[in-house]
Amino acid sequence: MSQTRFSSSTKLTIIWVILISLTLSTAYIGYLELSGLYIVGFLLLTVTIKGQLIIDHYIGLKNVRGFWRLAMLGFVYVIPGIIFTGYYLSSV
Amino acid sequence: MSESVAQSAIAKEPLPGDLAIWFVIMAEMLVFGVFFIVYVFVRSNNVELFNEYQLELHRIGGVINTIALITSSYFVAMGVYAIRKGDVQRTGNMLLLALLMGAIFVGVKIWEYSHVFGAGIHLSTNTFYTFYISLTFFHFMHVILGMVILAVIYSFLRKGKYTAEAHMDIETGASYWHMVDLLWVVLFPLVYIIR
Numbered sequence: 001m002s003q004t005r006f007s008s009s010t011k012l013t014i015i016w017v018i019l020i021s022l023t024l025s026t027a028y029i030g031y032l033e034l035s036g037l038y039i040v041g042f043l044l045l046t047v048t049i050k051g052q053l054i055i056d057h058y059i060g061l062k063n064v065r066g067f068w069r070l071a072m073l074g075f076v077y078v079i080p081g082i083i084f085t086g087y088y089l090s091s092v
Numbered sequence: 093m094s095e096s097v098a099q100s101a102i103a104k105e106p107l108p109g110d111l112a113i114w115f116v117i118m119a120e121m122l123v124f125g126v127f128f129i130v131y132v133f134v135r136s137n138n139v140e141l142f143n144e145y146q147l148e149l150h151r152i153g154g155v156i157n158t159i160a161l162i163t164s165s166y167f168v169a170m171g172v173y174a175i176r177k178g179d180v181q182r183t184g185n186m187l188l189l190a191l192l193m194g195a196i197f198v199g200v201k202i203w204e205y206s207h208v209f210g211a212g213i214h215l216s217t218n219t220f221y222t223f224y225i226s227l228t229f230f231h232f233m234h235v236i237l238g239m240v241i242l243a244v245i246y247s248f249l250r251k252g253k254y255t256a257e258a259h260m261d262i263e264t265g266a267s268y269w270h271m272v273d274l275l276w277v278v279l280f281p282l283v284y285i286i287r
Contacts, residue, residue: 009173012166012170016163016166020163024155027155027285030285043281044281047278051274051277051278054165054274058168058169060169061107064107068114071118071121072121072274078125080278082128083128086132086135086136087136090135090136090137090139
């Protein structure tokens with residue numbers, strides 16, 4: 001096992017704090033029942049950030065090169081992108 | 093020069109866990125990805141209906157479940173970190189905490205479903221609920237399966253099967269569990285919040 005694959009326990013904890021903070025920001029927007037393209041964009045940006053943190057540091061793909069990491073990252077970049085496009089098209 | 097050697101070593105880093113689980117993960121994410129896209133484009137033809145019924149969902153329950161799954165993923169990642177250090181006891185504790193968080197998710201979800209179904213809502217009530225019930229229930233089944241996997245891994249751990257050098261099963265189960273978390277990270281704002 002390489003030392004490079006997984007993050008230290010401190011880093012894992014810091015990432016958990018970031019993930020929870022982003023979740024609470026999403027919850028607050030839900031509580032306020034905000035809507036609009038900027039809000040949708042912000043919420044999807046938090047999805048992408050959270051997704052990349054989980055993929056890189058919790059799953060441990062940060063230093064894995066090639067198809068698998070790209071495919072996983074594709075999910076948290078492409079899917080939110082398509083979702084945003086769908087919301088944009090339904091708002092014009 | 094030494095930096096390029098180090099980068100070369102990083103480039104050869106293998107996938108965590110068994111290769112087979114990665115084909116499963118890719119298949120699952122593809123299915124959910126298509127499901128999410130269909131949701132968005134069906135919604136685009138029923139915006140008012142989706143916005144109206146989305147407000148009936150228990151958002152607090154969704155938030156609690158998101159926190160539970162993220163925290164569960166954190167404990168699983170800490171468990172993998174601990175077994176790499178050879179700390180079997182701590183790994184076991186982390187897996188139990190992850191299972192506890194999973195149980196909270198299941199409990200909140202059952203409570204949420206009891207309210208929905210108790211109100212006479214079902215799959216064919218309207219298009220929004222068709223998606224809400226099918227998407228969340230499909231994900232719920234993955235949570236249950238992930239918990240079974242973690243429980244089996246915990247059982248093997250208690251029997252002394254894993255060490256700092258040999259613990260592929262833990263990485264495999266952890267990868268699956270993180271996927272379940274990742275799917276919810278998209279599903280929660282999409283179905284409960286974004287309008």
